[in-house]
């Protein structure tokens with residue numbers, strides 16, 4: 001289960017939680033900042049480490065890929 005990191009837009013306090021991709025949006029919607037009580041969060045991209053396949057896979061990486069959403073697999 002991936003770990004998501006969110007940062008408060010009001011004070012910069014970061015928080016993280018584990019969730020499935022399906023539920024992370026609703027989880028994020030209920031977040032409250034510990035420091036200021038704001039619910040205004042933005043996701044910190046790069047806070048999630050996706051494990052892509054395994055070594056030795058035959059699938060070539062697309063030359064323009066490498067970004068999180070290049071394959072449409074991250075759900076954003």
Ligand SMILES: [Zn+2]
Pocket residue numbers: 008009010011012013033034035036037038
């Ligand atoms: Zn805050």
